[in-house]
Amino acid sequence: MKRVVVTGMGSITPIGCDLASYWNGLKQGVCGITPITRFDTEGFKAKLAAEVKEFDPLQYMEKADVRRNDRFVQYALAAATQAMNAAQLAGKIDAERFGVCFGSGIGGFETFLDEHNKFNQKGPSRVSPLFITKMISNMAAGNIAIRFGAKGSCLSLTTACATGTNCIGEAYRMIRGGYLDAVIAGGVDAAITPLAIAGFTNCMALTESDDPNAGSIPFDRRRNGFVMGEGAGAVVLEEYEHAVARGAEIYAELCGYGTTCDAYHVTAIEEGAETPARAIKDCLSTMGEDIDADRIYINAHGTSTPLNDKTETKAIKLAFGADAYRVHISSTKSMTGHLLGAAGAIEAIAAVMALRENTVPPTIHYQEPDSDCDLNYTPNTALETPLDASLSISLGFGGHNACIGFVKV
Numbered sequence: 001m002k003r004v005v006v007t008g009m010g011s012i013t014p015i016g017c018d019l020a021s022y023w024n025g026l027k028q029g030v031c032g033i034t035p036i037t038r039f040d041t042e043g044f045k046a047k048l049a050a051e052v053k054e055f056d057p058l059q060y061m062e063k064a065d066v067r068r069n070d071r072f073v074q075y076a077l078a079a080a081t082q083a084m085n086a087a088q089l090a091g092k093i094d095a096e097r098f099g100v101c102f103g104s105g106i107g108g109f110e111t112f113l114d115e116h117n118k119f120n121q122k123g124p125s126r127v128s129p130l131f132i133t134k135m136i137s138n139m140a141a142g143n144i145a146i147r148f149g150a151k152g153s154c155l156s157l158t159t160a161c162a163t164g165t166n167c168i169g170e171a172y173r174m175i176r177g178g179y180l181d182a183v184i185a186g187g188v189d190a191a192i193t194p195l196a197i198a199g200f201t202n203c204m205a206l207t208e209s210d211d212p213n214a215g216s217i218p219f220d221r222r223r224n225g226f227v228m229g230e231g232a233g234a235v236v237l238e239e240y241e242h243a244v245a246r247g248a249e250i251y252a253e254l255c256g257y258g259t260t261c262d263a264y265h266v267t268a269i270e271e272g273a274e275t276p277a278r279a280i281k282d283c284l285s286t287m288g289e290d291i292d293a294d295r296i297y298i299n300a301h302g303t304s305t306p307l308n309d310k311t312e313t314k315a316i317k318l319a320f321g322a323d324a325y326r327v328h329i330s331s332t333k334s335m336t337g338h339l340l341g342a343a344g345a346i347e348a349i350a351a352v353m354a355l356r357e358n359t360v361p362p363t364i365h366y367q368e369p370d371s372d373c374d375l376n377y378t379p380n381t382a383l384e385t386p387l388d389a390s391l392s393i394s395l396g397f398g399g400h401n402a403c404i405g406f407v408k409v
Contacts, residue, residue, distance in 0.1 A: 010082025050337025105341030229337030233345025256405030258282025302331025
């Protein structure tokens with residue numbers, strides 16, 4: 001089997017629109033959650049979101065391309081461009097050995113609503129001819145492949161909140177199995193719209209707190225729902241020998257991936273936690289058994305919902321046994337909110353940077369411990385500590401569980 005390394009990363013997030021500002025924001029405990037500004041929340045129970053701020057699509061595309069693409073594709077192209085610039089891969093890869101695996105949990109929700117309103121108000125003839133190509137969720141992957149000439153496999157996976165992690169994991173398998181030499185992988189979503197907020201609220205997923213400091217509080221006893229975020233994360237994965245041969249900078253080695261399905265319920269996690277624990281164990285099985293638990297960081301899914309955080313804690317305990325109390329854990333959703341299909345991608349980047357800089361980002365606004373969540377969640381302040389491995393866990397609606405693992409090279 002081939003070895004797989006990370007040679008480029010890019011991010012568009014609620015706490016920064018490039019890798020440096022995102023990572024610095026995580027280390028400093030910056031909160032990107034604010035009252036919603038995209039629309040008037042009068043009559044809405046949920047009033048908080050983690051919106052992307054100061055994003056300029058013209059840094060990454062022409063005005064005509066901005067008009068042709070939904071916000072989610074704009075974010076995806078921006079993150080992928082950052083990752084490719086960092087990797088310096090252009091012109092150094094066989095197009096037929098170069099792929100894309102990039103997903104969205106929802107796709108062009110903003111475009112869907114705009115065109116639906118136009119249809120209702122002005123009739124079918126006024127629906128944009130760009131409607132379909134702006135809306136369908138594979139367009140992030142397709143546009144990235146077009147932009148960078150990737151003529152190998154181009155996939156767009158949708159596994160709800162696990163989308164970004166599954167895309168990175170499946171890209172890892174493509175390279176590890178020898179099918180491709182490099183893949184741009186990640187996830188994106190931009191669904192902060194009235195209908196999406198109403199829908200997630202009414203299925204009891206979103207917090208109804210109006211305090212940004214008490215909205216996304218993973219593992220805290222006060223938690224009562226997640227805060228919707230938006231953005232994109234992209235990584236360039238590359239076969240190790242290919243990367244070394246061209247002198248690429250290597251951020252970390254991706255050497256573990258596990259994915260399972262609860263096959264239980266469309267939104268609730270099976271409380272026994274055996275299936276998400278198996279995803280973690282499957283990831284660990286290819287990472288080696290000699291890693292000291294004190295030198296492992298886990299970027300938890302940590303959504304700030306009562307059931308998720310309790311069950312994820314149980315899954316970590318089942319996977320690590322007594323060592324679960326020794327690993328370093330945090331939920332960066334306390335700062336970014338929940339980016340849906342992009343969550344796993346930006347959290348994978350956080351896991352790589354934590355490993356690279358030996359720094360565990362904090363779980364901010366943590367105040368009240370919960371007896372069901374009794375592990376080390378790195379409360380409120382980043383921790384500098386030696387790390388040898390990092391994991392990122394994602395758990396999605398539909399019972400999707402995914403875990404990826406990185407080590408230093």
